[in-house]
Amino acid sequence: MATCLSSSYSPDYPRTRRNPFPIYKSPRFTSEETLFLLQKCHNFKQLKQIHAKIIKTGLSQDQSVVTKLLKLCSSYKKMDYATLIFEKITNPTTFTWNLMIRFYTISDNSIQALMIYNLMICKGVNPDKFTFPFAVKACASLSLIEKGKEVQMLALKSGFGGDIYLQNVLMDFYFKCGDSDYGRKVFDRMPVRTVVSWTTLISGLVSSGELDDALLVFDQMPVRNVVAWTAIIDGFARSERPQEAFELFRRMQADNVRPNEFTLVSLLIACTQLGSLKLGSWIHNFALENGFKIGSFLGTALIDMYSKCASLEYARQVFYNMEDKSLATWNSMITSLGVHGCGEEALYLFAKMEKENVKPDAITFVGVLCACVHINDVDMGRRYFEYMSDRYGISPIAEHLDCISELSKRANMLDEFAIQ
DSSP states (O other), rough: OOOHHHHHHOOTTEEEEEEOOOOOOOOOOOOHHHHHHHHHOOOOHHHHHHHHHHHHHHHHHHHHHHHHHHHHHHHTTTTHHHHHHHHHHSSSOOOHHHHHHHHHHHHTOOHHHHHHHHHHHHOOOOOTTTHHHHHHHHHHHTTTHHHHHHHHHHHHHHOOOHHHHHHHHHHHHHHTTTTTHHHHHHTTTTTSSOOOHHHHHHHHHHHHOOOHHHHHHHHHOOOEEEHHHHHHHHHHHHHOHHHHHHHHHHHHHHTTOOOHHHHHHHHHHHHHTTTTTTHHHHHHHHHTTTTTOOOOOHHHHHHHHHHHTTTTHHHHHHHOOOOOOOOOHHHHHHHHHHHOOOHHHHHHHHHHHHHHTTTOOHHHHHHHHHHHHHHHHHHHHHHHHHHHHHOOOOOHHHHHHHHHHHHHHHHHHHHHHHHH
């Protein structure tokens, strides 16, 4: 056959013929161009379009491109899609495994984070000093103390037991799992302690209800920053020891440590417990005089304080002067109006909230239904109760049922009065 083809060759024609209309291929889609497009990506739809082009141009194994893709998927809360990308990587690096464990942990899917961690170890991929803290944090969110200890043991065997960041995470893990003794042991065994180490111990002791021990540790700190001061002040404020919270704040000022908005919110909680409008107004003025912006976090705390200290008018002023309002801000104002007997204004504010496309939650409807109770509108309350589930798919909680029960009692009383 080969001979036959050879003999049929005619010398009158060249072996190859040139195409008179050459096709020019477009330049290759580089990783730099891909990263530029991903940087400009604004939504998940665009990300999928760019990903399709990445696959066509053979860049789906490029480490920098994959890393950016996974980060964007995490920011768009599309971890299922991130997993599809991850599964197509031929040999994921330790860095990429770490990304997936971390992203699943911060997206409140710690079970999946630990599954990826287990798969990584089973496949024989060498973990690094960043792998273990991510896995321990996943264990902490699930209160899996035995699994956390297992991760700690592997970290020790792998030579990362002395890492300060890991030790801080482990300390926090044990406190969150209710084992304050072991949390203390981690701290005691640390050869080097940072401000974060001391603050983690203080926060852990506070969360365990060991306030006096937390204060002893705080007083032993070689250097105290605003985070440490705020942790101890917040602990006393939330443990119904407001006078001591303010005493600590005076010490903080004497040490020339500038408070942050978290410090001020803790002090406002203390003001509420004291029922002191005077102190609360002083904190408000302190914030304004020291250049604090009354954003959604601080503003919401001010509304709550003024409302509970019997100054609804000041609460209104704070609310309407705020440029940025979170859902918690709207909830606080609606609830405050309802509690103070301004039910119609509370319902008006709820309608305004919807017009501004702020999606309500279960807490919002507690305020709305309480407002219906205060204005004694049984039919309105029932309509909002049905609207809550029909429009927003919110399942009733105990507070909703209490309001409906109260409205039903009032309806029965009205019926009995009508019969008489």
